[in-house]
Amino acid sequence: MPVKVLEEKVVLEHPSGSSAEVYFYGATVTSWKYQEKERLFLSEDTHLDGTSAIHGGIPLVFPQFGKASNPSAETAELPQHGFARVSRWEWQGISVDSDSQVSVRFRLTDAQVPEALRQKWPKKFRLICTVTLAAETLTSTIEVKNEDTKSFDFNTLFHTYYLVPDISKVSIKGLSNVTYFDKVANGPETLDTDDSITIDREVDRIYIGVPNDDVYIDLGYGTSGNFILKTINLKDKVVWNPWIDKSRRMSGFGDEEYKKMVCVEPGTVSSYITLNVGETWDGGQTLSIIP
Ligand code: BG6
Numbered sequence: 001m002p003v004k005v006l007e008e009k010v011v012l013e014h015p016s017g018s019s020a021e022v023y024f025y026g027a028t029v030t031s032w033k034y035q036e037k038e039r040l041f042l043s044e045d046t047h048l049d050g051t052s053a054i055h056g057g058i059p060l061v062f063p064q065f066g067k068a069s070n071p072s073a074e075t076a077e078l079p080q081h082g083f084a085r086v087s088r089w090e091w092q093g094i095s096v097d098s099d100s101q102v103s104v105r106f107r108l109t110d111a112q113v114p115e116a117l118r119q120k121w122p123k124k125f126r127l128i129c130t131v132t133l134a135a136e137t138l139t140s141t142i143e144v145k146n147e148d149t150k151s152f153d154f155n156t157l158f159h160t161y162y163l164v165p166d167i168s169k170v171s172i173k174g175l176s177n178v179t180y181f182d183k184v185a186n187g188p189e190t191l192d193t194d195d196s197i198t199i200d201r202e203v204d205r206i207y208i209g210v211p212n213d214d215v216y217i218d219l220g221y222g223t224s225g226n227f228i229l230k231t232i233n234l235k236d237k238v239v240w241n242p243w244i245d246k247s248r249r250m251s252g253f254g255d256e257e258y259k260k261m262v263c264v265e266p267g268t269v270s271s272y273i274t275l276n277v278g279e280t281w282d283g284g285q286t287l288s289i290i291p
Pocket of ligand 1: 250
């Protein structure tokens with residue numbers, strides 16, 4: 001299957017008309033097309049030149065989600081969402097190329113992390129990010145290996161931005177009866193008893209310990225083009241839309257673009273994963289289109 005390796009990104013193409021693009025910067029997926037139609041949001045104002053985190057697509061969060069709330073956490077000095085999304089990853093080539101799918105791999109070790117950030121979390125590690133394109137699915141996985149002499153703690157998350165025709169038509173199902181932490185109000189933890197989540201204001205919630213691996217996302221396209229999000233080994237889900245005021249405050253994000261996106265982000269962020277010396281940990285997500 002065609003894979004084009006360009007200077008800044010890799011482009012995957014599937015004979016069915018699906019395609020994906022992954023930047024070396026952050027191993028960020030910036031485009032996923034199904035039936036030649038874009039499915040991921042990418043801000044028109046974002047920087048793609050490696051000067052700041054990409055707003056859109058699927059940035060990878062590691063080893064800290066947000067800013068650490070505990071000042072004694074190992075990751076306390078790191079900037080919001082850690083360093084994986086602002087480091088240039090190394091191309092590792094094609095790992096699977098069959099009639100039905102193609103997988104490409106990227107690697108990040110401590111040696112590739114910008115020095116100023118590496119000093120804030122001086123651990124030895126290796127990350128492998130694999131992106132797999134099939135006719136109706138896009139899968140991203142991350143493998144974390146501890147190559148240090150001590151155990152370490154980390155968060156990770158797939159910060160997935162969905163492109164939507166109209167935010168007022170979006171509805172997210174599968175998080176009912178799950179407790180969430182409201183980041184806008186800074187708490188408290190609340191049980192969500194609604195059948196589905198709709199967005200009509202700033203929403204920034206961490207759903208903690210989601211029992212369902214599958215979340216159904218109606219992006220408002222009508223009868224076709226909705227999604228099932230499946231996750232592997234990731235216990236939390238973040239639902240985020242910045243709405244009006246936060247959009248205005250964010251750089252690299254247009255003032256009106258909140259109407260065209262919603263983030264549903266699987267990760268493990270409500271607590272840290274502890275990884276012992278020499279061990280590896282894997283997690284991932286699959287986005288499936290319901291034709
Ligand atoms: C979400 C967070 O995951 O990412 C939000 O829950 C945050 O609080 C958003 O605003 C975007 O973060 P950033 O650093 O890319 O602007």
